[in-house]
Amino acid sequence: MSPGKEPSGQLIEALKSLGLTKYEALVYIGLLQFDGATATEIHEISGVPRASVYPVLDKLVQKGLVIVSNTVPKRFDALPPKKGIIKLKENIESDAEFAGTELENIYISRMCPEKERQELIWSISGSENIINRLRQSIGEAGTEIQIISDYDFIKTHLHDTLFKTDSNPVMQIITDRWEGEVPPDTTVKIVEDKINECFESKNEMSGIFIIDSKRVLVIMSSPGHEPSAIFSESNGFLDFFSNYWRFISYHIDRKHTVRILQG
Amino acid sequence: MSPGKEPSGQLIEALKSLGLTKYEALVYIGLLQFDGATATEIHEISGVPRASVYPVLDKLVQKGLVIVSNTVPKRFDALPPKKGIIKLKENIESDAEFAGTELENIYISRMCPEKERQELIWSISGSENIINRLRQSIGEAGTEIQIISDYDFIKTHLHDTLFKTDSNPVMQIITDRWEGEVPPDTTVKIVEDKINECFESKNEMSGIFIIDSKRVLVIMSSPGHEPSAIFSESNGFLDFFSNYWRFISYHIDRKHTVRILQG
C-alpha cells in the first residue's frame, strides 16, 4: 500500500477548523483516496498509528462522514468530499445559529458607557477589518462624506458602497484619478500631479474618511507592516481632520492642476 | 464589577466549534456585556485570569472580533454578535472552500475497487445520516422503488423526496395508513390491522427500502439505542429482502384487510 504523497498541512489545518482533529483529517483524506479500505490499509495510507485508527474511525462514523461494512475485517467508506464538507459545515452552522441568538440576548442587555466611548480613539488592524468598518460607516452615512484617498483604493474596496448609500449623502472626494461614472451628489477633485504630497508622503496615510462631520477613519499603511487604521468620534480628533481636509482642499486648488467632476 | 452570570457551557462549546478557545469565548462574551472595558474589567467580568486576558485579546483583535483604543489603559470594543459570528463563519467558510477543492482533487484520482465494494454490507448510524443516505438513494432511483415502512416515518422524512424523483420510478409502498395525495405511478397498500406483525415486532425493523432491485436499505431502531441501518448492493442481501418483500406483500393480501391506493 503506497502511502501516496502526504496531505498538505494547509489542508489539514482547514479541516481542523471545520472541527476535525489532525488524525480525523488524515483518516478521512486517506479514505477518499482508497474507498472501502480496512483499518490497516487506512493506517498504511494515512500514516496514523494503527491502534489510533479505530477510535478515530468511530468518531468519523459518529460525525456521519464515514460508514462501516460489517464484514471481517471491517471496511470503511467515506462520504464524498462535497457532501462531507457540507455535513461538517452543517454542524458548525447550527452552533453558529445557537451562539448568534444567545449572544444577541447578552448583547441587548449590556451596560455601555456611550458617553465616554465617544471620546475614545480606536485602532483597527488588518486590511479586511479596516475595509469592513469603513464600508459600514459609509453605508450608515446620513448627510455628508468627505474622502481623501487614492483611486485604486476607492475602486477596489469602496466603489459599490459609494453608489449604494441609503440616504444619498453629499460626497466630496479628493483623489488622483477617476474612471467611469461619478455617484450622484458627488464632487470629485482630481489632483493630477503629485497627489502623494497631500497624504502619502511622510506619515504613510493612505486615506482619510470623514462621515457626517461626526466620525473619522484614517488609514495608515507603512510598507512591510500590516495596515492599520484609527477610528474616532472624538471632537478633537474630528476638528483636526476636518481642518486638515479643508486645508488640503484649499491648498490643491491653488497649487495644483485640479480637474473637477460632478455627479 | 459584577461578574454577571457566567455563560452557559453550551454557548462556549458553540463558540469553540466556531474556532475560539474557551478563554477567547469568555472574553468576547464579557466584552459584549460591557463594551469599551479595560483589560482588568474584562478579567473581572469574564473570570479569565488577568494575565491571560492580554494574549487572548491579541488573538481576538487578530481575528477581527475586537478593536482597541489607544488610550492608557487600553479599552476594548467587541464586534456586535451578528457581525462577529459572520466573521467567524467567513474564516471557516474560506477554509471549507479550500478543503473542498483540495479534497475533490484527491477524490477524483482515487483508487476504488468498485467490484468488491458492491458485495459489501454497510452500516450507517445516527438517524440523520440514515435519512440522508435514504433520500439520496431514492432520488437516484431509476425505475422502481419498494418500501415497507410506517407512515409516520414516510411522512416526516420522505414525503417530498417521493414526489420529486427525476425519473418517475414505479413505486410500491406497504404501510399502515396514508394521508393526502399519492405520488404518480405509485401503489400504496395499507394494512389496516396489525402492521406491526410484518416488520416491527421482534427484530425492530422500522423500514425496508429496495431501489431498482439493486440496493437495499434496512432501518433498525430498537428503543433506547441510536437507530442504525444497513445498506447494500450485495446480491445475496438483495435476494433475501426482495423475497421478504414479496412474501410480506403476498401474506398481507391474504391475511389482512388491505386497502389499495393508486397514484
Add this chain to the structure above:
DNA sequence: AGACTGTTGTTTTTTTTATAACAACATTAA
C-alpha cells in the same frame, strides 16, 4: 507457528488554562 484484526492501557507531546513575578507608571500620605 505466523500473520492479522480489533481492543485496551500507558506514555509522550502539544495545546490550553492558570499562577506568579516584575517593571513602568501613577496616586496618595507622610
Add this chain to the structure above:
DNA sequence: TTAATGTTGTTATAAAAAAAACAACAGTCT
C-alpha cells in the same frame, strides 16, 4: 520630597486537558 500603594502591561513558567504515539494482548484465520 520620599515612601507606600495600587494599576497596567509583560514575561516566564506551572498545571491540566486534549491529541497523538506507542506497546501489549487476545482472538481468528491460514
